[in-house]
Amino acid sequence: MAKQQYWLMKSEPSECSIDDLAAAKKQTVPWFGVRNYQARNYMRDQMQVGDGVLFYHSSCPEPGIVGLATVSSTAYPDETQFDKKSHYYDEKSTREEPRWMLVDVTLDRKTRLLSLPELREAPELADMIILKKGNRLSITPVTAAEWKAVLKRLG
């Protein structure tokens, strides 16, 4: 068993909020719609069942961490890439060679909102990738120390 890893995963609440995750069957959702190679590579190559996930709401009135989750599957193809009616359809992807992979994410627990301004104030979190200027990556690795500091602040 490899060492536990931690991630921050952004989701737009209008697309899939923490409440949507809580209401989902088995409180689990496939993390569909990622169309960025770096984020895909994290899911495909590095994520393991049991990894910790900070669930983050982006592009909304109150951006921030809103819950804790767990990676609950290894990587498999994102079905939406094959669906012509989907916003995430990719005509260059085939079933033989799918371009986009995803993992399942299962809710651990909802938390209070740990807001973006609050994250910025925390000295232990100063190096979080998500807080760096210009960062747009929807999935970023989180260090064990950052994970611990976030948990401490969530109480």
Added chain:
DNA sequence: GCCAACGTTGGC
């Protein structure tokens, strides 16, 4: 709605 920052595309 604005805009900075970044990723992708495509012409050469």
Added chain:
DNA sequence: GCCAACGTTGGC
């Protein structure tokens, strides 16, 4: 392989 143009992200 370069790089300009374009599209997207995401906070404000």
